[in-house]
Amino acid sequence: MQKLPFIPNQIYNRRADIHALFGGSWQSGIAPSANFPYIFIFSGKSGHQHGYKDGWDNPNVFSYTGEGQSGDMEFSRGNLALRDHLINGKRVFLFESESKGFVRFISEVEFFDADYFETHDTTGNTRIGIKFFFKRLGAHVPYQATLFDHNAKYAADPFEALKIIPPNETERKGLVTSRVGQGAYRKRIIHRWEYKCAVTGFDKLNVLIASHIEPWATSNDNEKLDVHNGILLSPTYDALFDRHLITFENSGKIILSDTIETSAFEKIGVTGKEKIRNLSEFNNEYLDRHRIRFNNNK
Numbered sequence: 076m077q078k079l080p081f082i083p084n085q086i087y088n089r090r091a092d093i094h095a096l097f098g099g100s101w102q103s104g105i106a107p108s109a110n111f112p113y114i115f116i117f118s119g120k121s122g123h124q125h126g127y128k129d130g131w132d133n134p135n136v137f138s139y140t141g142e143g144q145s146g147d148m149e150f151s152r153g154n155l156a157l158r159d160h161l162i163n164g165k166r167v168f169l170f171e172s173e174s175k176g177f178v179r180f181i182s183e184v185e186f187f188d189a190d191y192f193e194t195h196d197t198t199g200n201t202r203i204g205i206k207f208f209f210k211r212l213g214a215h216v217p218y219q220a221t222l223f224d225h226n227a228k229y230a231a232d233p234f235e236a237l238k239i240i241p242p243n244e245t246e247r248k249g250l251v252t253s254r255v256g257q258g259a260y261r262k263r264i265i266h267r268w269e270y271k272c273a274v275t276g277f278d279k280l281n282v283l284i285a286s287h288i289e290p291w292a293t294s295n296d297n298e299k300l301d302v303h304n305g306i307l308l309s310p311t312y313d314a315l316f317d318r319h320l321i322t323f324e325n326s327g328k329i330i331l332s333d334t335i336e337t338s339a340f341e342k343i344g345v346t347g348k349e350k351i352r353n354l355s356e357f358n359n360e361y362l363d364r365h366r367i368r369f370n371n372n373k
């Protein structure tokens with residue numbers, strides 16, 4: 076493994092300690108260097124107004140929004156450099172914003188997947204975004220990329236890459252979206268739950284279902300894209316959860332509806348002893364609302 080030019084968790088003056096030494100635009104979120112085989116990527120709260128939202132989906136996988144403040148994102152400039160960094164021999168270094176002009180070095184990462192999602196641009200208009208999935212350098216991710224291969228060349232046009240016809244304005248809404256089961260959002264849920272059913276640990280991804288905890292129809296724009304509003308379940312538990320026939324305490328313990336006999340639950344393998352062990356406080360905010368619907372369903 077090559078020596079790191081930065082120290083993990085150390086704070087740097089972005090302009091003086093990074094760009095003055097290595098090059099790259101100090102104003103861009105994605106900053107390839109012309110003089111070194113480096114690409115610097117920066118993540119922070121300031122991008123939210125442009126429809127950017129990044130984060131660690133699990134300890135080894137970071138999801139990162141591509142560049143472009145208005146209109147559909149395309150694989151050009153920084154986005155293209157990121158997608159093809161491995162075949163071009165470039166290294167990618169991830170920084171997170173600390174305060175004005177200062178950033179914290181997190182890790183060297185490498186691209187392994189990407190997908191499209193529906194978001195908004197600077198003006199608030201709906202557009203197609205690109206979500207990159209990076210893994211920490213050297214980490215093993217037990218997930219096979221389903222759309223992108225870094226050894227392949229993809230067209231700059233996202234609709235061509237997805238093999239669909241560009242929609243008109245009427246068709247556009249919801250056609251290429253991050254709704255459950257589609258695109259980048261499903262992938263984020265898979266990574267968040269570390270490639271297995273949140274309840275049973277079953278790990279066949281082609282069977283598992285990514286669901287919203289707070290339903291899509293009643294979620295606001297932020298909640299629709301929030302990885303904490305997602306849960307990965309095997310089909311039996313997903314069907315019961317979606318119909319509010321089971322729910323979970325904030326401790327993760329399952330709650331069974333009394334509208335179904337215990338013996339009926341047992342016939343489909345639901346014992347009432349199940350427990351989700353890695354809920355976050357952010358999941359609990361959505362589970363609180365799910366339990367209200369569960370109680371109203373009695």
